[in-house]
Amino acid sequence: xxxxxxxxxxxxxxxxxxxxxxxxxxxxxxxxxxxxxxxxxxxxxxxxxxxxxxxxxxxxxxxxxxxxxxxxxxxxxxxxxxxxxxxxxxxxxxxxxxxxxxxxxxxxxxxxxxxxxxxxxxxx
Amino acid sequence: xxxxxxxxxxxxxxxxxxxxxxxxxxxxxxxxxxxxxxxxxxxxxxxxxxxxxxxxxxxxxxxxxxxxxxxxxxxxxxxxxxxxxxxxxxxxxxxxxxxxxxxxxxxxxxxxxxxxxxxxxxxxxxxxxxxxxxxxxxxxxxxxxxxxxxxxxxxxxxxxxxxxxxxxxxxxxxxxxxxxxxxxxxxxxxxxxxxxxxxxxxxxxxxxxxxxxxxxxxxxxxxxxxxxxxxxxxxxxxxxxxxxxxxxxxxxxxxxxxxxxxxxxxxxxxxxxxxxxxxxxxxxxxxxxxxxxxxxxxxxxxxxxxxxxxxxxxxxxxxxxxxxxxxxxxxxxxxxxxxxxxxxxxxxxxxxxxxxxxxxxxxxxxxxxxxxxxxxxxxxxxxxxxxxxxxxxxxxxxxxxxxxxxxxxxxxxxxxxxxxxxxxxxxxxxxxxxxxxxxxxxxxxxxxxxxxxxxxxxxxxxxxxxxxxxxxxxxxxxxxxxxxxxxxxxxxxxxxxxxxxxxxxxxxxxxxxxxxxxxxxxxxxxxxxxxxxxxx
Numbered sequence: 001x002x003x004x005x006x007x008x009x010x011x012x013x014x015x016x017x018x019x020x021x022x023x024x025x026x027x028x029x030x031x032x033x034x035x036x037x038x039x040x041x042x043x044x045x046x047x048x049x050x051x052x053x054x055x056x057x058x059x060x061x062x063x064x065x066x067x068x069x070x071x072x073x074x075x076x077x078x079x080x081x082x083x084x085x086x087x088x089x090x091x092x093x094x095x096x097x098x099x100x101x102x103x104x105x106x107x108x109x110x111x112x113x114x115x116x117x118x119x120x121x122x123x124x
Numbered sequence: 125x126x127x128x129x130x131x132x133x134x135x136x137x138x139x140x141x142x143x144x145x146x147x148x149x150x151x152x153x154x155x156x157x158x159x160x161x162x163x164x165x166x167x168x169x170x171x172x173x174x175x176x177x178x179x180x181x182x183x184x185x186x187x188x189x190x191x192x193x194x195x196x197x198x199x200x201x202x203x204x205x206x207x208x209x210x211x212x213x214x215x216x217x218x219x220x221x222x223x224x225x226x227x228x229x230x231x232x233x234x235x236x237x238x239x240x241x242x243x244x245x246x247x248x249x250x251x252x253x254x255x256x257x258x259x260x261x262x263x264x265x266x267x268x269x270x271x272x273x274x275x276x277x278x279x280x281x282x283x284x285x286x287x288x289x290x291x292x293x294x295x296x297x298x299x300x301x302x303x304x305x306x307x308x309x310x311x312x313x314x315x316x317x318x319x320x321x322x323x324x325x326x327x328x329x330x331x332x333x334x335x336x337x338x339x340x341x342x343x344x345x346x347x348x349x350x351x352x353x354x355x356x357x358x359x360x361x362x363x364x365x366x367x368x369x370x371x372x373x374x375x376x377x378x379x380x381x382x383x384x385x386x387x388x389x390x391x392x393x394x395x396x397x398x399x400x401x402x403x404x405x406x407x408x409x410x411x412x413x414x415x416x417x418x419x420x421x422x423x424x425x426x427x428x429x430x431x432x433x434x435x436x437x438x439x440x441x442x443x444x445x446x447x448x449x450x451x452x453x454x455x456x457x458x459x460x461x462x463x464x465x466x467x468x469x470x471x472x473x474x475x476x477x478x479x480x481x482x483x484x485x486x487x488x489x490x491x492x493x494x495x496x497x498x499x500x501x502x503x504x505x506x507x508x509x510x511x512x513x514x515x516x517x518x519x520x521x522x523x524x525x526x527x528x529x530x531x532x533x534x535x536x537x538x539x540x541x542x543x544x545x546x547x548x549x550x551x552x553x554x555x556x557x558x559x560x561x562x563x564x565x566x567x568x569x570x571x572x573x574x575x576x577x578x579x580x581x582x583x584x585x586x587x588x589x590x591x592x593x594x595x596x597x598x599x600x601x602x603x604x605x606x607x608x609x610x611x612x613x614x615x616x617x618x619x620x621x622x623x624x625x626x627x628x629x630x631x632x633x634x635x636x637x638x639x640x641x642x643x644x645x646x647x648x649x650x651x652x653x654x655x656x657x658x659x660x
């Protein structure tokens with residue numbers, strides 16, 4: 001099975017597991033990174049088809065990572081979904097300004113997340 | 125202008141002449157202003173008295189001198205009359221010899237008597253050195269009288285020739301002698317009178333010069349004293365004026381130095397003390413302001429730390445909640461395969477309560493931001509229908525569960541609106557959520573209508589309603605520290621306060637119409653196009 005690759009950058013193992021379990025039912029291939037720095041390094045190495053990135057992470061936060069990925073020609077074209085926090089007004093704007101293709105607020109419904117992924121990266 | 129000019133002259137005198145030293149000396153005299161002024165007035169009065177006395181003395185002296193002159197003048201007059209009387213005697217003697225009449229003889233005697241009385245008068249006032257001459261006149265006059273008596277007898281007897289001989293021989297020579305003596309007296313008296321006149325003139329001249337000098341000196345002294353005294357008071361006053369101008373301009377570091385050891389000196393000391401005190405107070409206040417600024421800065425940092433903490437906590441709380449809700453949804457969506465049907469209800473309960481917890485977390489965070497004044501709107505274009513749709517999507521399952529009718533109507537033709545769509549959605553969810561919660565049967569209806577440039581949202585329920593005494597405080601209860609609302613409405617008090625704040629930040633207002641037991645309608649109006657968000 002050589003499906004499209006989704007990179008999930010998320011520091012919380014349980015939330016990574018949700019994405020893993022969610023995508024296990026699909027044809028997407030998942031690769032994971034547990035912090036921003038590792039996420040950027042993995043993205044540059046593997047050039048995935050879509051990146052899912054949490055806004056708040058140790059070492060390098062989601063916004064900075066997004067900016068770095070957008071600045072690099074290898075990853076500039078990859079759709080990025082930023083996971084924001086609902087209560088912090090302006091997070092969405094910051095995410096879009098940093099170069100995100102879409103955002104989804106935490107806590108998100110896995111169903112909705114999958115819909116977002118499908119919209120940006122059709123499975124077939 | 126004249127005042128300034130006068131000041132210029134005074135300044136010149138004070139700095140370029142010994143008057144400055146004198147003023148300083150007067151200022152340094154250890155006496156009160158009162159004593160100094162009394163002394164100055166007394167001194168000037170003394171000058172006036174001295175001048176007056178000297179004038180009186182001069183007047184008296186002049187009077188005496190002129191009386192002496194008058195006397196001398198009289199003496200001269202009398203001696204002239206003596207001359208005249210002698211001439212008349214000679215004249216009448218000659219006439220008697222010609223007329224040979226008794227009447228003519230009587231005239232000689234009369235004239236003779238007059239002569240005697242004049243000489244007696246002169247003698248009365250004459251100084252002793254003239255007495256010898258007068259004595260000789262008397263002797264010769266007596267001889268003459270004897271001779272005249274003889275001549276008169278001879279005339280009466282008709283012995284005219286003898287009378288003539290006597291007269292020409294002896295008489296004439298006697299008259300010449302008397303004439304000489306009388307001339308001498310006239311000369312003496314005239315000389316004396318001239319002397320007197322000259323000395324009077326000289327005295328007058330001297331008196332004039334003396335008096336003028338005294339008056340000039342008095343005026344100068346009075347002016348000098350006035351100048352010195354007044355400037356010894358004026359200088360410290362002018363310094364005080366300058367000093368106070370500095371103080372008024374906020375310069376408390378200046379001091380005032382005056383040589384005065386009187387009330388003005390004491391005043392200057394007081395001013396210096398005042399200035400020091402003001403300076404101290406000012407510095408204290410500055411220090412206090414700096415301290416306050418520091419405290420403010422610390423508070424600001426603390427507040428910032430609090431906000432950051434809240435933001436972090438928000439995310440920290442959200443992350444496990446995301447996992448909980450995510451896994452529940454994955455289970456319910458049968459990602460992990462089938463599950464025993466009796467687990468569906470408790471799983472849904474976990475989901476409902478988890479979502480409720482998330483809303484509470486959001487409300488608490490929003491309220492913290494509102495209380496800290498850090499809440500901001502994120503304004504953008506939005507479609508009203510989308511707002512209503514997302515509210516319906518979020519709550520229709522709840523309505524379904526409770527078996528309530530759920531209607532949402534948006535007036536047609538509402539143009540693109542401008543505001544914080546997410547916050548407006550939150551407000552509408554809060555109101556609709558409450559409505560669903562407090563309605564056991566019937567329906568909940570959301571309506572949106574446009575009135576000119578205003579959008580009116582309303583949520584109507586057929587629930588328990590609100591008693592009139594609570595209607596007034598329902599939006600403020602929490603802020604006034606009244607926890608009963610929160611208790612009564614099971615935690616939704618927060619939602620109403622947050623809703624009210626967001627609506628007011630949009631420039632709108634919220635109100636409620638309610639009847640106990642019959643239901644309520646919550647209304648809020650916001651501008652179709654909100655202006656720049658007002659901080660809560």
